[in-house]
Amino acid sequence: MVFGKPKMAVFAHMDTVGFMVRYNDQMVPVGSPEINDKTILTGRDNLGMIECGLRIDENFRVYHTFMRGIQRGTLLSYKPDFHKKGKWLYSPYLDNRMGIWNALMLAHTMKNGIIFFSTGEEQGGGSVSFLTRLMYEKYHVTKALISDVTWITDGILPGNGVVISMKDRYIPSQKFVSSIIETAEKNNIRFQLEVEDNGSSDGGEIQRSPYPVDWCFVGVPCKNIHSPMESMNLDDLTEMNRLYKILLN
Amino acid sequence: MVFGKPKMAVFAHMDTVGFMVRYNDQMVPVGSPEINDKTILTGRDNLGMIECGLRIDENFRVYHTFMRGIQRGTLLSYKPDFHKKGKWLYSPYLDNRMGIWNALMLAHTMKNGIIFFSTGEEQGGGSVSFLTRLMYEKYHVTKALISDVTWITDGILPGNGVVISMKDRYIPSQKFVSSIIETAEKNNIRFQLEVEDNGSSDGGEIQRSPYPVDWCFVGVPCKNIHSPMESMNLDDLTEMNRLYKILLN
Amino acid sequence: MVFGKPKMAVFAHMDTVGFMVRYNDQMVPVGSPEINDKTILTGRDNLGMIECGLRIDENFRVYHTFMRGIQRGTLLSYKPDFHKKGKWLYSPYLDNRMGIWNALMLAHTMKNGIIFFSTGEEQGGGSVSFLTRLMYEKYHVTKALISDVTWITDGILPGNGVVISMKDRYIPSQKFVSSIIETAEKNNIRFQLEVEDNGSSDGGEIQRSPYPVDWCFVGVPCKNIHSPMESMNLDDLTEMNRLYKILLN
Numbered sequence: 013m014v015f016g017k018p019k020m021a022v023f024a025h026m027d028t029v030g031f032m033v034r035y036n037d038q039m040v041p042v043g044s045p046e047i048n049d050k051t052i053l054t055g056r057d058n059l060g061m062i063e064c065g066l067r068i069d070e071n072f073r074v075y076h077t078f079m080r081g082i083q084r085g086t087l088l089s090y091k092p093d094f095h096k097k098g099k100w101l102y103s104p105y106l107d108n109r110m111g112i113w114n115a116l117m118l119a120h121t122m123k124n125g126i127i128f129f130s131t132g133e134e135q136g137g138g139s140v141s142f143l144t145r146l147m148y149e150k151y152h153v154t155k156a157l158i159s160d161v162t163w164i165t166d167g168i169l170p171g172n173g174v175v176i177s178m179k180d181r182y183i184p185s186q187k188f189v190s191s192i193i194e195t196a197e198k199n200n201i202r203f204q205l206e207v208e209d210n211g212s213s214d215g216g217e218i219q220r221s222p223y224p225v226d227w228c229f230v231g232v233p234c235k236n237i238h239s240p241m242e243s244m245n246l247d248d249l250t251e252m253n254r255l256y257k258i259l260l261n
Numbered sequence: 262m263v264f265g266k267p268k269m270a271v272f273a274h275m276d277t278v279g280f281m282v283r284y285n286d287q288m289v290p291v292g293s294p295e296i297n298d299k300t301i302l303t304g305r306d307n308l309g310m311i312e313c314g315l316r317i318d319e320n321f322r323v324y325h326t327f328m329r330g331i332q333r334g335t336l337l338s339y340k341p342d343f344h345k346k347g348k349w350l351y352s353p354y355l356d357n358r359m360g361i362w363n364a365l366m367l368a369h370t371m372k373n374g375i376i377f378f379s380t381g382e383e384q385g386g387g388s389v390s391f392l393t394r395l396m397y398e399k400y401h402v403t404k405a406l407i408s409d410v411t412w413i414t415d416g417i418l419p420g421n422g423v424v425i426s427m428k429d430r431y432i433p434s435q436k437f438v439s440s441i442i443e444t445a446e447k448n449n450i451r452f453q454l455e456v457e458d459n460g461s462s463d464g465g466e467i468q469r470s471p472y473p474v475d476w477c478f479v480g481v482p483c484k485n486i487h488s489p490m491e492s493m494n495l496d497d498l499t500e501m502n503r504l505y506k507i508l509l510n
Numbered sequence: 511m512v513f514g515k516p517k518m519a520v521f522a523h524m525d526t527v528g529f530m531v532r533y534n535d536q537m538v539p540v541g542s543p544e545i546n547d548k549t550i551l552t553g554r555d556n557l558g559m560i561e562c563g564l565r566i567d568e569n570f571r572v573y574h575t576f577m578r579g580i581q582r583g584t585l586l587s588y589k590p591d592f593h594k595k596g597k598w599l600y601s602p603y604l605d606n607r608m609g610i611w612n613a614l615m616l617a618h619t620m621k622n623g624i625i626f627f628s629t630g631e632e633q634g635g636g637s638v639s640f641l642t643r644l645m646y647e648k649y650h651v652t653k654a655l656i657s658d659v660t661w662i663t664d665g666i667l668p669g670n671g672v673v674i675s676m677k678d679r680y681i682p683s684q685k686f687v688s689s690i691i692e693t694a695e696k697n698n699i700r701f702q703l704e705v706e707d708n709g710s711s712d713g714g715e716i717q718r719s720p721y722p723v724d725w726c727f728v729g730v731p732c733k734n735i736h737s738p739m740e741s742m743n744l745d746d747l748t749e750m751n752r753l754y755k756i757l758l759n
Contacts, residue, residue: 035416085427167533178583219636284665334676387717394720
């Protein structure tokens with residue numbers, strides 16, 4: 013979605029972790045799902061709807077427990093279970109529904125900017141490098157924000173505000189990150205700075221692309237990422253959306 | 262090779278696994294060769310032809326056993342030994358001679374299409390990303406088939422037909438894969454669907470490239486891949502070539 | 511820096527290994543620094559200059575020992591300590607000051623050629639792929655030399671001359687490498703050929719890019735790479751610079 017004369021782009025990946033059915037009731041992970049033996053999966057193949065549990069063997073292979081075989085290549089994902097408790101939101105796939113929600117909220121009032129919804133980022137990537145080419149070659153936009161969730165660590169805590177990341181496996185442009193921090197300070201937005209050794213967002217794919225695009229992860233901390241029951245603090249989400257609205261205008 | 266007004270491209274890598282001579286008779290692998298202490302290697306340096314065995318030490322370093330030193334940087338590959346036995350073909354480097362054979366057979370009758378022979382894919386890649394740029398920017402072609410061999414697993418068996426891959430380390434476009442499956446069904450071609458957790462074909466490099474090109478691996482199962490004696494079933498090859506001929510027309 | 515009608519480009523990365531301050535006095539590595547508990551680091555945050563030691567805990571986490579906290583995201587690097595002893599040069603960050611020195615010396619007399627100074631290559635890369643696009647699309651240059659340092663091994667020794675690399679994790683074009691070797695031979699330049707299984711230079715990023723650019727690492731052996739006290743032989747550097755001057759003319 014392109015609005016007016018864009019100067020900045022927002023990336024939110026739409027794909028989710030889960031499983032693809034292999035042979036003999038085995039399933040292979042799509043992305044890196046965090047499961048236990050109570051996880052419930054749903055999906056659909058040519059024979060109809062599927063809802064089933066799973067079983068993990070001693071070699072960490074995962075099998076579905078559906079009463080019939082499931083066609084090869086069928087995708088299964090966590091059964092939805094969305095609820096709120098005080099300031100906490102619980103659901104599978106807050107990663108990256110919250111990043112998408114943030115982008116859609118922006119769209120209501122955005123005058124200039126690009127919003128990209130990508131697929132494929134949980135499994136090897138590829139869409140983001142194509143979108144980076146598009147934003148640079150077609151729209152001459154050289155700044156990107158990654159609207160996504162991040163891990164809770166000893167320095168990143170739920171309730172402490174929007175997360176601005178200074179380093180994960182990649183290091184974003186210090187100039188661009190500083191300008192975002194300054195904007196947050198000026199506007200009294202609660203934020204926390206992330207510095208990590210590992211992990212990577214869609215920004216890594218922008219970094220590796222042959223286009224000179226600055227990027228920065230700006231998101232929220234999320235508990236139990238990639239599990240069937242992720243959770244996050246609503247105040248962080250409010251701060252995140254406030255910051256995006258200012259940055260995109 | 263470009264024919265007529267291409268709508269689809271075929272990728273077949275030409276390079277092979279093997280060794281490059283290092284220092285003190287040591288050799289480093291090119292790609293991931295599967296060897297034992299009876300493997301025979303051949304090559305040539307400035308001093309002449311080479312045919313030799315190899316020796317593996319306790320740290321899994323590999324040394325050649327040629328009677329003289331071999332110049333640094335000399336490439337050695339498996340000694341050819343091609344034979345047929347019933348429906349089975351035996352030879353080193355069926356990976357990817359069979360992919361190339363399939364592409365050359367196509368060329369006889371192809372009216373519209375591109376065939377790419379790439380080098381470098383066994384060792385880090387790089388050619389395919391360049392060819393993807395070429396096919397997209399110069400020929401506006403956005404569909405690619407990977408003509409190559411794949412591993413035998415508990416779901417992929419020699420003699421069961423051409424392999425259409427739904428997932429390896431990367432996931433191809435479901436729409437494109439479905440259209441290939443449909444074509445195979447309509448034309449009574451024997452096929453088997455592959456769903457794996459690991460492994461990657463040249464399609465992975467297309468996926469990571471900044472160009473929106475759909476890809477799918479369509480190939481044959483091969484025994485003892487990367488060893489001096491790979492083998493495959495000729496019926497699978499026939500089915501593979503039949504499917505390619507229909508898809509490219 | 512672009513001179514005349516360039517036919518070849520020289521890449522020298524400018525960034526260094528070091529640390530970024532995380533939370534609770536912890537630091538995360540930038541690149542892969544090789545440290546011990548006597549390493550001294552320097553840097554600066556909003557509160558002033560920093561010079562401090564470090565401490566490594568039983569989980570190989572690294573902490574600074576500065577008397578006060580340091581702001582999140584602050585970068586620390588090795589304290590400079592440059593000295594010469596006979597034919598040996600000692601200093602942190604010879605990787606890649608020597609590659610840069612070589613490129614700057616070239617610039618004095620260069621008539622046709624491009625020199626690229628990149629940042630980001632110690633931490634995930636990304637600049638080189640952009641520069642490869644630039645050199646190919648804007649300047650139509652398809653040959654690149656990587657001006658950098660390499661490891662000492664059982665085949666690569668300091669004092670044995672400039673290193674021309676035939677293989678690391680990637681394999682450069684044999685035709686291009688052969689032409690460089692020939693040039694070195696014709697001009698009586700002392701050189702040694704490198705063949706390694708692992709490791710990668712900026713050439714790897716050129717290889718993976720979607721542009722058909724030949725590359726070759728041409729550099730010097732360096733002791734204790736990424737430590738606070740790297741060292742190298744000045745004669746190797748002289749030979750390296752002589753070879754570059756001939757290749758670029």
